[in-house]
Amino acid sequence: MADPNGHAVRSGRSPRQRARRRRAIQYVALAIVIGVLAFMADWPTIGHTFFDPALILNTAAHGLWRALWNTLVYSAGGFVIGLAAGTLLALMRLSEVAPYRWLATLYIEFFRGLPALIVFIALSLLPLAFQGLAMPFSPYGTVWAALGIVGSAYMAETIRAGILAVPRGQIEAARSLGLSPAQTLRQITLPQAFRLMIPPLTNELIMLIKDSSLVFIVGLSAANFDLTKFGRAAANNHVNITPLVVAGLGYLIITLPLSIVVRRMEARAASGRRA
Amino acid sequence: MNTALVELAAVSKTFSGQRVLDDIDLEVERGEVVCVIGPSGSGKSTLLRCVNRLETPDSGRVVVAGVDLTDPDCDIDAARRQIGMVFQQFNLFAHRNVLDNCALALRTVLGLKRTEAERKARDQLEWVGLADRANAYPSELSGGQQQRVAIARALAMDPALMLFDEPTSALDPELVGDVLTVMRRLADAGTTMIVVTHEMGFAREVADRVVFMDAGRIVEQGTPAQVLGHPRVERTRDFLQRVSVSG
Numbered sequence: 001m002a003d004p005n006g007h008a009v010r011s012g013r014s015p016r017q018r019a020r021r022r023r024a025i026q027y028v029a030l031a032i033v034i035g036v037l038a039f040m041a042d043w044p045t046i047g048h049t050f051f052d053p054a055l056i057l058n059t060a061a062h063g064l065w066r067a068l069w070n071t072l073v074y075s076a077g078g079f080v081i082g083l084a085a086g087t088l089l090a091l092m093r094l095s096e097v098a099p100y101r102w103l104a105t106l107y108i109e110f111f112r113g114l115p116a117l118i119v120f121i122a123l124s125l126l127p128l129a130f131q132g133l134a135m136p137f138s139p140y141g142t143v144w145a146a147l148g149i150v151g152s153a154y155m156a157e158t159i160r161a162g163i164l165a166v167p168r169g170q171i172e173a174a175r176s177l178g179l180s181p182a183q184t185l186r187q188i189t190l191p192q193a194f195r196l197m198i199p200p201l202t203n204e205l206i207m208l209i210k211d212s213s214l215v216f217i218v219g220l221s222a223a224n225f226d227l228t229k230f231g232r233a234a235a236n237n238h239v240n241i242t243p244l245v246v247a248g249l250g251y252l253i254i255t256l257p258l259s260i261v262v263r264r265m266e267a268r269a270a271s272g273r274r275a
Numbered sequence: 276m277n278t279a280l281v282e283l284a285a286v287s288k289t290f291s292g293q294r295v296l297d298d299i300d301l302e303v304e305r306g307e308v309v310c311v312i313g314p315s316g317s318g319k320s321t322l323l324r325c326v327n328r329l330e331t332p333d334s335g336r337v338v339v340a341g342v343d344l345t346d347p348d349c350d351i352d353a354a355r356r357q358i359g360m361v362f363q364q365f366n367l368f369a370h371r372n373v374l375d376n377c378a379l380a381l382r383t384v385l386g387l388k389r390t391e392a393e394r395k396a397r398d399q400l401e402w403v404g405l406a407d408r409a410n411a412y413p414s415e416l417s418g419g420q421q422q423r424v425a426i427a428r429a430l431a432m433d434p435a436l437m438l439f440d441e442p443t444s445a446l447d448p449e450l451v452g453d454v455l456t457v458m459r460r461l462a463d464a465g466t467t468m469i470v471v472t473h474e475m476g477f478a479r480e481v482a483d484r485v486v487f488m489d490a491g492r493i494v495e496q497g498t499p500a501q502v503l504g505h506p507r508v509e510r511t512r513d514f515l516q517r518v519s520v521s522g
């Protein structure tokens with residue numbers, strides 16, 4: 001930022017005064033922007049289009065909670081499948097058998113590089129491509145599979161890193177007591193690895209919750225609407241964006257607490273490492 | 276038939292071109308306490324880790340309690356039940372409390388019921404003087420307490436042989452004594468022990484035999500009085516002089 005009389009100012013003031021002055025300028029700029037917006041915007045129209053009180057109540061009363069619940073079910077199922085498949089992929093990546101490593105790497109790179117939308121489209125087309133094939137628990141099966149496929153590719157790398165972060169001495173201690181490799185994995189390595197992985201895995205859960213908005217691809221009846229599809233349908237009906245805003249808030253109800261918990265855990269882990 | 280509990284014959288091990296164990300022969304009788312001393316990098320840890328096959332020798336034979344650990348068909352998990360190991364860095368399971376640390380292998384390896392396993396674990400904790408810390412997590416204990424729990428954890432399996440790899444080297448000086456006391460009692464109870472240590476006082480007092488290693492070979496061995504008191508080999512003398520000067 002250019003200061004017209006910079007030299008005079010710089011020579012005349014202490015660093016502290018200059019910092020204070022810089023902050024004051026930023027506040028003034030902010031106030032100007034807010035003032036201009038407040039003055040120029042058509043607030044009644046904005047309020048009516050985005051935050052119509054009657055429509056908020058109407059949305060909440062007609063299926064919001066059902067949609068919120070569906071979003072939870074879609075993402076939770078996808079997360080569980082992704083976690084299981086991701087663990088398997090991580091173990092394959094760490095396997096002594098080279099083809100397992102190649103297969104897992106191929107899968108992970110493939111599905112991490114692909115838009116989730118394409119996975120959803122492909123899975124919803126499967127029954128067309130294979131005559132007579134029906135995904136179980138329709139529509140949940142298709143959604144869970146799609147989210148699980150996408151999620152597992154991301155989670156596998158997180159889980160692999162977590163497993164590698166478990167100190168060698170822990171594993172040697174277990175083996176020296178006579179635990180088999182499988183017992184060591186189950187009793188020692190995975191529990192410790194998952195402890196390290198809770199923050200990054202929670203972040204992946206948040207990603208999956210947002211990705212679950214892609215279920216509209218699958219073609220749903222109203223009872224199976226998720227938050228996005230529900231909000232969009234209501235917004236179309238009323239030619240008003242308010243229901244979509246409400247649906248967006250529905251996501252935040254789920255994701256904000258998760259984000260806060262993750263921050264807390266990361267802060268605690270950081271302070272624990274310092275101690 | 277040979278009565279030795281541990282028998283190493285012509286054991287060699289190479290790490291990236293470096294011969295860390297060079298044709299080692301060593302026998303340990305039942306009830307014997309053997310202290311292994313030697314300069315850093317001489318192969319003491321590697322030797323000890325070959326005895327429970329945490330390292331696999333390149334050649335030679337390792338037989339413990341009649342089981343040939345170097346046989347590819349040997350059931351290594353079963354063999355390790357007979358061999359307790361105590362590490363320099365304790366290696367207590369960080370996500371389990373003290374009691375679970377001691378009871379885990381009793382349950383998963385020996386298949387004991389929870390109550391039975393915990394009773395045995397408590398007995399061992401009592402024996403090392405830590406029964407009152409059963410519900411603590413490893414991170415809440417001092418190094419000396421952690422090492423005593425690690426000893427209790429190994430003893431709970433009722434092993435025929437105990438291996439110690441510098442069990443007091445990571446401890447603050449004032450905590451060394453408690454751990455050595457426990458080990459001394461273990462020796463007095465007739466436990467077969469192989470102890471890698473820099474504690475010359477402990478070796479002199481407790482060992483039946485002292486083995487001096489250098490550059491992957493056993494250079495000299497004998498009673499503590501012989502090896503520590505009247506070393507025959509120049510390298511042993513040098514080493515002992517350096518240790519006594521620094522210690």
Ligand SMILES: Nc1ncnc2c1ncn2[C@@H]1O[C@H](COP(=O)(O)OP(=O)(O)OP(=O)(O)O)[C@@H](O)[C@H]1O
Pocket residue numbers: 290291295313314315316317318319320321322
């Ligand atoms: N896993 C490994 N990979 C490569 N080199 C190793 C490995 N383990 C040990 N070494 C090397 O083998 C040599 C002997 O190591 P070892 O740990 O057995 O010595 P030590 O006598 O126990 O020494 P210290 O008193 O420092 O513990 C060292 O040079 C070490 O660097």
Ligand SMILES: [Mg+2]
Pocket residue numbers: 319320321440441
């Ligand atoms: Mg060592």
